[in-house]
Amino acid sequence: AQSVTQPDARVTVSEGASLQLRCKYSYSGTPYLFWYVQYPRQGLQLLLKYYSGDPVVQGVNGFEAEFSKSNSSFHLRKASVHWSDSAVYFCALSAGGYKVVFGSGTRLLVSP
């Protein structure tokens, strides 16, 4: 069975600092991986996706993520966060089918 683990329920960083949100997945094959963001009382917005090729993928608003097959990870990074980045971030996996499995989410708080 496929699963996604986001080990950090909450992360607090200062504005302008760098950010890494962790994501680990469990799947024996090659997964399709996504990061979504949910702003307060809104739906999901896609930040970036990985299908194949270069393990570092660029997304919107300066976000990037790195796929590591050996570590079964797909961590999200940003060099310098802004207060508007405060939101809940979800890592998700699609494993060769139509089903998408979500992690539990990481709530990011950017402090001034």
Add this chain to the structure above:
Amino acid sequence: GALVYQYPRRTICKSGTSMRMECQAVGFQATSVAWYRQSPQKTFELIALSTVNSAIKYEQNFTQEKFPISHPNLSFSSMTVLNAYLEDRGLYLCGARPGQHAEQFFGPGTRLTVL
């Protein structure tokens, strides 16, 4: 571009009543439509997956009797929450995909409040 609309965006219903929500894909053919629920402070649980030319598949803890889904064409799906109770409150997301390995496009969700 590919867009997914959901309506209503917010709805309130009395406990024990039913509520229908709709999902519309624009700009692509929704080969599959997945319905998710996000309960307060939780992640997204898959309720069911509807794929063209296949039976609708419900996840454990969700049934057709409680969450009947219609997917009559490649642009529209609806789901009803029958006999809604407090535990059914949350944000219901529709995710539509044009193909098996394609990105899933999400609507903004329907937020259900049960009184």
